[in-house]
Amino acid sequence: MGLLQPLKGDTGGQIMLAVLALIAILVPILNLLVPEGNPLHVSTFTVTLLGKYLTYALLAVAVDLVWGYLGILSLGHGAFFALGGYAMGMYLMRQIGDRGVYGDPLLPDFMVFLDWQQLPWFWQGFDQFWYAALMILLVPGLLAFVFGWLAFRSRVTGVYLSIITQALTYALMLAFFRNEMGFGGNNGLTDFKDLLGFDLQADSTRIGLFLASALALALGYWACRWIVTSKLGRVAVAVRDAESRVRFIGYRVDRVKLAIWTFSAVLAGVAGALYVPQVGIINPGEFSPLNSIELVVWVAIGGRATLYGAVIGAVLVNYGKTVFTGVFPEAWLFVLGGLFVLVTVFLPAGIAGLLKTLRRRSGSETIQEASA
């Protein structure tokens, strides 16, 4: 059972994956087979919402991988998420074809509006899904690689690294707000019609996207576990706890960091690519530094260095956001702000840590993993 090796001893992860599998089976049935009006029916709106949470969870897992196991607090992971989203958005834009408001067969509406005559070079190829899929992986990965190569080689660490990741996403946000960049300015990309020929508004497509998100989360989780339990992962934890010592022993710390950092960025890009067709829009607001900080908080609330805690945190906080912004829009920021403060002060290990403590108290099980 080599495939299940990474999940050995990860009780929280096993439970999380089991719940995920259960939801992935139940939700399509309850949506497609149970008729509307039945109390068990899950509306398509809810399916899309769940799909969105799952992409957030994948993003949170990516952040937890670098923060929890490598000690890099990235305040710019929203940038990789948004870049993956833009790559997907460009493909969806090209799929609109001549069904846009201006009916131009080649140029997206905003380019016609700006009176552009031809498609910019970086939009070429995005009509092919395979190309777009490649870009979803390559663009965030390449950016992370270059950025990380520069930063880790010159040993930028801690707060300085956090701040320059924030500068990175801020600079990208400003750049994407510019119409001249050719990504739709502050309106971003929207009005998508279909994906691989499937109508984006159809229930079955929504279910498909939801399942894809669930699958991506499961695979992403498994991959992160695989890294964490591998030799590379153990070196990473050592780097997190005593970077200089690891370097003196003879490890190339910058390469360890670069590998995991780049993988995490790719994962965030995939999450962004799955997010965009479900919410139907991508705009420069996704690059906003506040978004990136918020997602760090999901991980903190869920519990860092557990991976499954990131999933719990992302889903819970976003569910709370949906509920609160609907019922008390005024109170949401108080709640979120309060959560940040309470969790960091009183729950440094997050919900996952709380669960572990409770389990330890009940004595039903010995703790398998030393809390990292």
Place this chain on the structure above:
Amino acid sequence: MSRFGFGGSGSVGVMMLGLSLLLVTAASSAASSQGADHLAPSSAIDIRVAQLTDTSFKIKEAAAQAIAETGAETGDPRAIPLLKALLVGDLYYRKVDDRIVYVAPAGNSSWALTDALSGEALGDVGRRDLRKITVNNRMRSALRASIAALTLASPDPQLRLKAAREMIGSDDPVVISAVRAQLAVEDDKPVADALALVVAIADLKQPEADSRLTAIEVLHGNLYPEAHNALNALLGSEEDVAVRAATKAALDAIDRKRQLNGSIETLFFGLSLGSVLVLAAIGLAITFGVMGVINMAHGELIMIGAYTTYLVQQLMPGLTEWSLLVAVPAAFLVSGAFGVAIERTVIRFLYGRPLETLLATFGISLILQQLVRTTISAQNVVVQNPSWMSGSLQLNPGLALTYNRLYILLFALIVFALLLLVLKRTALGLQVRAVSQNRAMARAMGVHSARVDALTFGLGAGIAGVAGVALSQLTNVGPNMGQAYIIDSFMVVVFGGVGNLWGTLVAGMTLGVANKLMEPWAGAVLAKILVLVFIILFIQKRPRGLFPQRGRAAAD
């Protein structure tokens, strides 16, 4: 922190003095013109005014000319308003008796008449009872010249300067001779310069090469745009070689001066932006640099300072001029109190975990934003600018520096100096530095570190509040304003080197100037992006900023 007040109150005093002087001059000029009213019951104007009803433009022009000349001779105050009304077509006459009147709309298609000469109210009439006194283009230019020449005689130097500027470029011999006459007696330097310019530009058309050379000498390096245009025109038509060379030299001198002006202006804008960055970042330099706390709520503490300014202005209506003097200490105290509260309730549990302070204070920033939204308003509020903050300092005809930016630049430097004094020369400063260098050792020496932490954080927060007062004079005050500054502030602190106030000053000013230097060719947004990219790359080269901390303090 009452010392902040001193710099401010001094400048207000100067401003108030200037303002009252202006008022006195205006009042005296009003008084003197009233005196003239009594002295000159001239009938010469009355006769000429009557001729304006004539249909012939020639006669009307002669009449207008005569009115102007009589006005200049007798100082009759009615001449200028008459000519001005004639110029813009506000002068009418009544058909029944040819009386010249000013009209003002009075309700439904009726017009209130005022006798143009006696000022007597003549009741309301319909439009059809009136006829407008028309003017042609020739008359208009003559009228403009006459009005300008009349204003040249004004006792107020400001009005004379305005009149002189209006005449720049004129080649009417009558106007020029009037200007020459005034130039001979003018004792106000700026007015005399402007008058000399008028004469020189006119003299460029003199037939003798020597006169043109003398005129070019006057225009050498002159920054009025008309001087540049006139010289350019001359360069196109001039045949005399010597004059051509002189013109070329004069134009080059103008271009050099303009370039210098442009550089000074860019530098000023850059320093002004830099001073805003320094103000916003300097409080952060304390909490982040000295204490190692990443305070994401710093922007919100700036916002609280700005809102304090707003509330102070609400509490003292009618005293806008003085409100900022109250707002500075008030904002320091309010933001400082918030800071101490934040430190006591949250930060003190998180020392030694800098990344966690980031998250907790980010939560606090969200709470503070929402607090302002629910208690005050989600909309921006209007903070008034005192009159001494508006206007600009005219350095030369091509360069003016706005007072608000000038004051904020000074203010930033004063705040910086005070902060430096507090840290280097007071007992608190010594304790702050001791705790930041080695907490355990400081405690062993008897420093009450918990108290020092609270006060340091309060000091940083208070400075943020003071920055908020300054920013309220430059930008919109709203719940989101803090977010606009937090990233820039971090960049400044990181670029300058954590734990080094001088680094923050240099970094803020450098980034401000760099931004403004790039703006002309890159645009505002791209300039900002380039600055960010530059910082990212710079940190690779010098991971601890421009002025890194050395020794043991840098170890962790």
